[in-house]
Amino acid sequence: MIKFYFFLITSLFIVQSKDAFGQSREFEILKNLELIDQVHEHLELYFVDEPQTGKISKVAIDAMLKELDPYTVFYHESNMEDYRLMTTGEYGGIGALIRSIKGDTYIVEPYEGKPAQTSGLKAGDKIISIEGIQMAAKTSEQVSTALKGPKGSSIKIEVERRGLIKSFIVEREQIKIPDVPYSGMIDDNIAYVKLSSFSQTAFQSVQSEYQKLQDEGMRYAILDLRNNGGGLLFEAVKIVNLFVPKGELVVYTKGRVEKENREFITREVPLFPDIPLVVLINENSASASEIVAGSLQDMDRAVIIGQQSFGKGLVQRTYDLKYGSKLKVTISKYYTPSGRCVQRLEYYDRNIDNAPEEISDSLIRTFKTKNGRDVIDGRGIVPDKELIRNTFSELTSEIIINDLIFEFVNQYVSGIDSISGPKEFELGDDGYNDFISFVETRPDFKYSTIVEKKLIEIKEILQKDSIYSDVQAAFSNLEKMVKTDLLKDLERYKTEIAPLIENEIVARFYFQKGKTVHSFSFSDVIKESRRILKTPSEYAKILNQ
Numbered sequence: 001m002i003k004f005y006f007f008l009i010t011s012l013f014i015v016q017s018k019d020a021f022g023q024s025r026e027f028e029i030l031k032n033l034e035l036i037d038q039v040h041e042h043l044e045l046y047f048v049d050e051p052q053t054g055k056i057s058k059v060a061i062d063a064m065l066k067e068l069d070p071y072t073v074f075y076h077e078s079n080m081e082d083y084r085l086m087t088t089g090e091y092g093g094i095g096a097l098i099r100s101i102k103g104d105t106y107i108v109e110p111y112e113g114k115p116a117q118t119s120g121l122k123a124g125d126k127i128i129s130i131e132g133i134q135m136a137a138k139t140s141e142q143v144s145t146a147l148k149g150p151k152g153s154s155i156k157i158e159v160e161r162r163g164l165i166k167s168f169i170v171e172r173e174q175i176k177i178p179d180v181p182y183s184g185m186i187d188d189n190i191a192y193v194k195l196s197s198f199s200q201t202a203f204q205s206v207q208s209e210y211q212k213l214q215d216e217g218m219r220y221a222i223l224d225l226r227n228n229g230g231g232l233l234f235e236a237v238k239i240v241n242l243f244v245p246k247g248e249l250v251v252y253t254k255g256r257v258e259k260e261n262r263e264f265i266t267r268e269v270p271l272f273p274d275i276p277l278v279v280l281i282n283e284n285s286a287s288a289s290e291i292v293a294g295s296l297q298d299m300d301r302a303v304i305i306g307q308q309s310f311g312k313g314l315v316q317r318t319y320d321l322k323y324g325s326k327l328k329v330t331i332s333k334y335y336t337p338s339g340r341c342v343q344r345l346e347y348y349d350r351n352i353d354n355a356p357e358e359i360s361d362s363l364i365r366t367f368k369t370k371n372g373r374d375v376i377d378g379r380g381i382v383p384d385k386e387l388i389r390n391t392f393s394e395l396t397s398e399i400i401i402n403d404l405i406f407e408f409v410n411q412y413v414s415g416i417d418s419i420s421g422p423k424e425f426e427l428g429d430d431g432y433n434d435f436i437s438f439v440e441t442r443p444d445f446k447y448s449t450i451v452e453k454k455l456i457e458i459k460e461i462l463q464k465d466s467i468y469s470d471v472q473a474a475f476s477n478l479e480k481m482v483k484t485d486l487l488k489d490l491e492r493y494k495t496e497i498a499p500l501i502e503n504e505i506v507a508r509f510y511f512q513k514g515k516t517v518h519s520f521s522f523s524d525v526i527k528e529s530r531r532i533l534k535t536p537s538e539y540a541k542i543l544n545q
Helices: 002-016 023-046 053-066 077-088 140-147 202-215 233-240 288-298 394-401 404-415 428-440 450-462 468-482 486-492 494-522 524-533 536-542
Strands: 073-075 090-093 096-101 104-110 126-130 154-161 164-171 173-176 182-185 190-194 220-224 249-255 262-265 277-281 303-306 314-320 326-335 345-350 356-358 366-368 374-376
Touching: 023 053, 053 073, 073 077, 077 090, 096 140, 104 126, 104 494, 126 140, 182 202, 182 494, 190 202, 190 524, 202 220, 202 233, 220 524, 233 249, 233 262, 233 288, 249 288, 277 288, 277 524, 288 303, 303 524, 394 404, 394 486, 394 494, 404 428, 404 494, 428 486, 428 494, 450 468, 486 494, 494 524, 524 536
Parallel strands: 190 220, 220 277, 277 303
Antiparallel strands: 073 326, 090 173, 096 104, 126 154, 154 164, 182 190, 249 262, 249 326, 314 326, 345 356, 366 374
16 A cells, blocks of 8 residues: 555656656656665565664665755754754753763853853853763763753753762753854944854844944944854845845846746845945855855955855755655755856765865856956855964864863863953963963873874884984984974963963853954954955955945
8 A cells, every 4th residue: 555655646746747857757767766665665574673664764865865965954853953943043952052072061151141051050061961861971962952952941950060060950941042143343433243144033133233333333344254154045135235235136046947046136225335344254154154245245345354265156945845844955056246156066076985076177267346356156255355364383283172271261260250351351471371280280181293293104114124223313313303392382382372261261251252352352354354444545445446
């Protein structure tokens, strides 16, 4: 009977899709659907153990979609919480960022004003149990799932803090991850808005924040889209409309199906048509972020500063399926007003390892902005003012990887009730010396440079050769010359490490907002943005005005 219904549905599918797919594809579709049905049937009849049909089907669907691109995704009815979080930025939980560190899960940032923070949980707390279930050896994803639940439900959480076990009863709330985690005036007249996602409320949030800042004396604006992976296309169009006239083409889409060929035009009179604008991007700015940055660049309406963006020029739509499931499908590519598509990877043209290839340099085309500047497709958004991303020294990288700053700050703040404001706070020499002492007491922290590691490799090769005895003395001298001196390097890279420690300390008392404010003092991107905005001749020159 099941098989009969399967073929009935298949036949209807073939008949209905005959015009769309053409006669030549009918047999191929029917053959493959029949094979899938036969595989399921034989597993049910003959597999040695009773198959978990639901699990097998989910794996099969995921594997099938993986062959297309990373953005075509099946949401099972049990994963609807993930879908709601993606589209609305909301979930039921305690409001805290957690991370796995050396096999345990820690609270690394309670969100200000949310249940975790108001209940007394703090950054640095190691999660021991949730509702009596031990969390040792659990992944951060498993812990996150245990923390989530319906609004109004209570949850008992045990944590370890400075060697003591503490229990908290936390009432879950509907947590809305803010589209704008921070906005404020950088100085007397430069307004800054950080947009972290394009959920259903992104436009309203951005508009509201800029209107508030306008009342505080805004004459210049910065829109920070760094690390913003995108979201809803309509929200991007409306945000662009804040700065450009009514009736302007922001983006258009082209799909295999003709009805997906659409143009998106600004519909409203802009609130800020003339304000000098800088948009910040980096390699993690994607999709809707690239629509905003790319369209404003094409219209010569904003100076784009930072690093080349990710390059996601694909548009998805979500379809409702049976049994409460959903399917998110890539339906088209989008193009900025100049006619360029920013898509960097070609998922249908994969290499021998089945990894997508970058679009070939020979296929990259040049387009013109409104004022005649050259821009290219196939490579994301190339900033008007490209800044080299600060790369950390090997020592700083190892300190971050080993979570030494996080662990030191846990100890540092244990006896402190308050610190000076986020703009004013400094670690100072005494604080940094405390960090040096902390690192010294960590025998498990091993630090060596790339040069040292390469010398070890060379030495191992030479030791297998008779020549080693002739060069051993010289090689030993070379090893001594390049050997790392941890204390000396901690002093050498103080200007690099100290701001990271300061930022973590500030976050413990002033949360994400304070951390953002403090970072302005040492951010090259913010400094360059201020300089360009305050130099009208350079601003105009960049935009070819």
